Amino acid sequence: MSKVLSLHLQQEVQLRFLCPGDLVEVKKLCADWFPIEYPDSWYDDITSSSRFFSLAATYHSRIIGLIVAEIKPKVKLNKEDADILATCFPPTVQVAYILSLGVVEDFRRNGIASLLLDSLLSHLTTKEFFNCKAVYLHVLESNGDALRFYERRNFRPHSFLPYYYFIQGKSRHGYSYVLYTNGGQPPWSVLYPLIKYLIYSHIWIHCISIPFFIPKSLHPITL
Numbered sequence: 730m731s732k733v734l735s736l737h738l739q740q741e742v743q744l745r746f747l748c749p750g751d752l753v754e755v756k757k758l759c760a761d762w763f764p765i766e767y768p769d770s771w772y773d774d775i776t777s778s779s780r781f782f783s784l785a786a787t788y789h790s791r792i793i794g795l796i797v798a799e800i801k802p803k804v805k806l807n808k809e810d811a812d813i814l815a816t817c818f819p820p821t822v823q824v825a826y827i828l829s830l831g832v833v834e835d836f837r838r839n840g841i842a843s844l845l846l847d848s849l850l851s852h853l854t855t856k857e858f859f860n861c862k863a864v865y866l867h868v869l870e871s872n873g874d875a876l877r878f879y880e881r882r883n884f885r886p887h888s889f890l891p892y893y894y895f896i897q898g899k900s901r902h903g904y905s906y907v908l909y910t911n912g913g914q915p916p917w918s919v920l921y922p923l924i925k926y927l928i929y930s931h932i933w934i935h936c937i938s939i940p941f942f943i944p945k946s947l948h949p950i951t952l
């Protein structure tokens with residue numbers, strides 16, 4: 730899709746929160762985008778529960794992209810993500826987890842995912858969410874499009890997650906990616922720069938044909 734259409738799209742695309750009536754459409758989109766099957770209760774939750782920030786981008790009333798995030802206290806982090814924030818942050822601080830972000834294939838590379846992510850980040854940088862210190866997500870090691878997107882949007886790899894996914898009978902590796910917000914910081918240890926370097930090297934080797942992946946910085950980026 731050309732950048733001329735991109736300009737046209739920018740005027741036509743609207744943002745709105747998901748509602749229960751979107752369930753069937755959202756389920757179909759997620760089945761197209763992700764190799765993972767989610768239970769029906771998950772679709773019920775993301776289209777109806779106020780626990781989630783579930784935002785859709787629409788074009789002539791059709792959903793062409795969506796982002797789903799959950800804002801939760803640090804204590805609710807899973808074991809593998811528990812070290813996302815420095816230990817100086819109390820258990821009451823919050824983190825935002827991106828459960829889902831996708832754009833219909835014909836509409837990609839037009840800034841739609843960026844628009845959705847920017848809306849989430851604007852929401853998180855309001856006074857009400859000053860306590861939210863990081864936005865994070867998990868991504869399949871082989872999902873080059875998503876890795877490039879998050880890198881481009883200043884997310885940084887946090888952990889390599891070996892055998893994190895089980896898809897169609899096969900174990901697959903993943904990464905966690907983090908963007909620090911509102912003064913959030915990663916934990917610091919003597920080994921921290923080395924660990925980051927090793928993760929970047931792993932991504933770089935995996936994506937050796939993509940020069941974009943040359944490590945840009947070992948420092949976390951904070952909004």
Ligand SMILES: CC(C)(COP(=O)(O)OP(=O)(O)OC[C@H]1O[C@@H](n2cnc3c(N)ncnc32)[C@H](O)[C@@H]1OP(=O)(O)O)[C@@H](O)C(=O)NCCC(=O)NCCS
Nearest residue numbers: 762830831832837838839840841842843874875877878881
């Ligand atoms: C990843 C995804 C959401 C990106 O959506 P998008 O609307 O195309 O992203 P944007 O247009 O906002 O991209 C912003 C920037 O990210 C980078 N980027 C995004 N997709 C890219 C790709 N396929 N190749 C290289 N860079 C890419 C580019 O720098 C792009 O800016 P540019 O187009 O001006 O060069 C989309 O590819 C998608 O839906 N993939 C399938 C679902 C998925 O894997 N979701 C992520 C799960 S963790």
